[in-house]
Amino acid sequence: MQGVDPGESSILAESGLNMQAVFNLSELAPEMRAAIDAVAATTGYRQLLLFAHGGRRMWQAVAGAGYLSGEHPIDRFSVDTVTRYFDEENPVSRYQLLYPQQPGHLPLQQLGKLAGWHHASPFRIGVNGRWGSWFAYRAVVLADTIFTPTLAMDDPSPCLHCPEKVCLSACPVVSAGSEIPLDACMDERLKWGSLCAGSCLARTACPVMRGECYDDEQIAYHYGLSLVTVRKHREAA
Template sequence: MSERPPLPTAVLAAAGLNRQHVFDLAALPDDIVSRLELEPGERQLILVGHGGRRLWECVQAAQLPGPDPIDDYTVATLQRWFAAHAPNQRYRILYPGDSPIGLQALGQLAGWHSPSPFMVGVDPEWGSWYAYRAVVVADTDFCPSEAVHRSSPCSSCPNSPCIAACPAKALAGGQFNLETCSRYRLRPESACAHGCLARQACPIGAEHRYDEAQIHHSYSRSLAVLHRYYR
């Protein structure tokens, strides 16, 4: 029996999608698989993400119209990748999309993050400057990825600067209060409307921090959701 081939990652990484993890569906927990509404022949789930600024640079260079340029760029990149590297394989992109995918659960299984006081997972390399960008199910037979096992960087952070940096005191005692955070962000004078000061105070992976345009883009979207929720 021949060995299963590794996922070809170079093109995805060059396009800014520099984090990938291949799961065999048979090895995933039942509570995750039950949400996927699998079709006959589908054998694998591929989790795709990014860390750092490269993806945003690629998205800006692509100059895509529309309100969701990162999602549109990600989908287009994956479509080209499958056409070039797995042309005979069937696949479905579940996320971006409406399927109820547990991104955080998949990320924890891959070992991509540890919890943080400010509720954005932290990775020892990338800090909090990463995101999950796609979930694909396919009939591929790539070699499954090994989970990353690393200790939480928060456990060795002596001063917890993120807690002190939160102007809303939403992280008091190390426990995140979503209501307090949301209400503060909606204030006209809020310093966190378009960027989380607690997140920006975290020293882990600071060299990978998004530029101001990407931070503003991401937090403007979440702020719009808050306005709809609290109107």
């Protein structure tokens, strides 16, 4: 008995996990399969399911469900949502959550490229024509499902049609070149009073799907977490 396809799931849609991709494990490139095998045993599973969110809907769902009062609200909400999806809409399917629960490194951006979601941008965040840069990977699941594999989104990178590169003009650390230098970016974010501490001027300047931009609360949350990571990285260096 086949369950509800991820693209037709009311649970995923209402929760804001509105980007889904289904891959047959047997059709993945050897290096991708090896990366997955390094995280978990794939024996008995047919498919890999990738879940992401685009736009503001998921944050609204997280806040509305009261998750913001605890630690790791996005991860907890994502795990609970995917669990509900399987328990209620695919109860006969065996599955295993790899991300965000399992330790180890999964090539999320490479999976995003396979789905057609991820194109490199000058500000070092994936971008596509449907959501701009306002999307993020939230869950990866092994399952014994037999869904039809997802066709990759075949839109070209929107950066190819953006000659002005306003993202680079907005960035305070870019003097030359076509990509924001990572070390200079981290240094700038750690400066007292920097406008880059709690946001990214380059990202918010990007004109691609600007209407899907996260609200101020969500931007502050994500960049607050990343700033903690930057500080730890610099202190350990």
